[in-house]
Amino acid sequence: MNSILDTRPALRAEIDSVAEVAGYLWQKGWAERNGGNITVNITEHVDDDLRHMPALTEPIAIGTTLPHLRGCYFYCKGTGKRMRDLARQPMQNGSVIRILDDCASYVIIADEPVMPTSELPSHLSMHDYLIGSGSTYKASLHTHPIELVAMSHNKEMLQKDVMTKILWSMIPETLAFAPLGLGIVPYELPGSVRLAEATLEQIKDYDVVMWEKHGVCAVGRDIMDAFDQIDVLNKSAVIYMCAKSMGFTPDGMTPEAMREVQEVFQLPKQRPC
Ligand code: 13P
Ligand code: ZN
Numbered sequence: 001m002n003s004i005l006d007t008r009p010a011l012r013a014e015i016d017s018v019a020e021v022a023g024y025l026w027q028k029g030w031a032e033r034n035g036g037n038i039t040v041n042i043t044e045h046v047d048d049d050l051r052h053m054p055a056l057t058e059p060i061a062i063g064t065t066l067p068h069l070r071g072c073y074f075y076c077k078g079t080g081k082r083m084r085d086l087a088r089q090p091m092q093n094g095s096v097i098r099i100l101d102d103c104a105s106y107v108i109i110a111d112e113p114v115m116p117t118s119e120l121p122s123h124l125s126m127h128d129y130l131i132g133s134g135s136t137y138k139a140s141l142h143t144h145p146i147e148l149v150a151m152s153h154n155k156e157m158l159q160k161d162v163m164t165k166i167l168w169s170m171i172p173e174t175l176a177f178a179p180l181g182l183g184i185v186p187y188e189l190p191g192s193v194r195l196a197e198a199t200l201e202q203i204k205d206y207d208v209v210m211w212e213k214h215g216v217c218a219v220g221r222d223i224m225d226a227f228d229q230i231d232v233l234n235k236s237a238v239i240y241m242c243a244k245s246m247g248f249t250p251d252g253m254t255p256e257a258m259r260e261v262q263e264v265f266q267l268p269k270q271r272p273c
Pocket of ligand 1: 034035036037077078079080081116117118119190191
């Protein structure tokens with residue numbers, strides 16, 4: 001079967017990267033069954049042929065109106081699709097959608113009419129915010145990282161920036177490579193517009209947000225960047241839990257050592273260490 005990727009090497013490279021990350025999510029045990037979802041803004045790769053490509057579906061409502069997305073195109077994981085399958089066949093387990101002029105609905109254009117992820121309201125709300133704020137970020141990733149989700153089952157950890165400070169202090173690279181920390185979104189129903197609205201509030205201040213007792217959602221320049229941020233944060237969560245299971249609470253780096261990392265790596269300092 002023909003694919004829109006056949007004649008578009010730059011778009012193919014983008015989707016290959018999505019497939020690579022999907023494989024990592026499965027290998028890490030973060031993607032049980034259909035767990036997690038990925039969307040990438042691919043509008044920069046869209047040529048006239050794609051713009052005129054007939055829709056495979058009738059218009060489908062997003063559930064919210066997103067004014068900056070008019071005429072944008074996204075690759076989206078399919079709802080109910082498995083990351084481990086997407087890793088091998090990204091265009092059978094995801095599809096490309098076009099946002100219509102009402103900014104409240106979309107059509108699927110390629111390769112197959114695979115319905116996008118149930119978390120589309122959250123993903124598209126974040127993309128809308130990113131475009132509106134002039135960001136160059138293109139990718140959004142939601143996944144179920146075991147140790148981070150475990151930490152969200154505790155009220156104290158859900159206080160603003162409590163988890164961020166613990167995670168940053170476990171290993172210098174976490175502070176360096178997830179310098180905005182981890183925002184907290186109190187529990188909401190998966191796939192709901194309420195979850196999208198709460199996520200949007202946090203993504204204004206954080207690149208990665210915790211969906212309480214569910215998973216993590218990140219935005220990044222590309223899908224690898226979004227994945228890396230979650231990966232370094234979860235690495236810290238694993239170290240914290242290893243120390244706890246050895247019977248002690250880890251000391252963590254000192255505030256001075258953390259501030260030194262902030263200085264040397266010239267990190268943003270929205271949040272004190
Ligand atoms: P989808 O299969 O609809 O992408 O849902 C997976 C998920 O993790 C929902 O939060
Ligand atoms: Zn989920």
